[in-house]
Amino acid sequence: MHLHRLEKVWLLIGIGTLVMFLTIVGISAFAQGHHPPSDLTTLDPQKVDTTEPFNQPGLKKIGDNEYELVIVSQAFAFMPNDIKIPEGAKVHIIVTSKDVVHGLEIVGTNVNMMVTPGHVNSLTHTFHKPGSYLIICNEYCGTGHQMMSTKIEVTKA
Amino acid sequence: MAKEFISDKKEQEIAQKKEYSLFGTFLSVLMLALFLILSWFGVYYLFIQRL
Numbered sequence: 114m115h116l117h118r119l120e121k122v123w124l125l126i127g128i129g130t131l132v133m134f135l136t137i138v139g140i141s142a143f144a145q146g147h148h149p150p151s152d153l154t155t156l157d158p159q160k161v162d163t164t165e166p167f168n169q170p171g172l173k174k175i176g177d178n179e180y181e182l183v184i185v186s187q188a189f190a191f192m193p194n195d196i197k198i199p200e201g202a203k204v205h206i207i208v209t210s211k212d213v214v215h216g217l218e219i220v221g222t223n224v225n226m227m228v229t230p231g232h233v234n235s236l237t238h239t240f241h242k243p244g245s246y247l248i249i250c251n252e253y254c255g256t257g258h259q260m261m262s263t264k265i266e267v268t269k270a
Numbered sequence: 271m272a273k274e275f276i277s278d279k280k281e282q283e284i285a286q287k288k289e290y291s292l293f294g295t296f297l298s299v300l301m302l303a304l305f306l307i308l309s310w311f312g313v314y315y316l317f318i319q320r321l
């Protein structure tokens with residue numbers, strides 16, 4: 114097969130990009146342990162209220178400026194409602210759903226999770242800047258979906 | 271008539287052997303590559319900013 118010289122060049126660029134992409138994904142997944150934001154823990158969605166740690170949603174201090182934030186989502190609200198976190202705190206967010214699929218996004222941060230019933234999802238985020246952070250549900254979950262939001266207040270240390 | 275036909279065929283062969291210039295196409299491909307690479311870095315920059 115005859116290929117034009119320039120055709121060979123852009124084919125090489127394309128193949129090179131593919132090899133580079135797969136190498137980066139491979140190293141980050143297998144050597145560095147990166148994975149999509151999802152937890153492998155499961156629970157009975159009908160027994161959320163009696164299952165640890167979701168029987169007590171809220172903020173728990175677990176270390177030096179390190180917290181565990183347990184959130185329960187249901188149509189159309191997040192529990193707890195008002196969350197106050199000190200500036201610079203490292204927060205492990207743990208969330209599940211009692212009914213349908215919800216989303217948990219903290220606007221302006223990398224926190225963006227899918228919350229599926231029967232599954233626990235978790236993510237760690239450090240709040241560097243004080244201020245008000247909006248939490249929204251970004252998976253359509255029913256007629257009240259647009260009202261499903263809450264706020265995190267990050268207070269000056 | 272017959273002579274003319276042969277010379278036509280010869281010209282066709284010559285035209286087929288000649289390589290077309292693909293420089294414009296090549297430039298377009300490189301521009302697309304640049305756009306993709308810049309988008310990747312843009313997304314990565316956003317991720318780093320929001321850490």
Ligand SMILES: [Cu+2]
Pocket residue numbers: 187188189214215216250251252253254258261
């Ligand atoms: Cu929702």
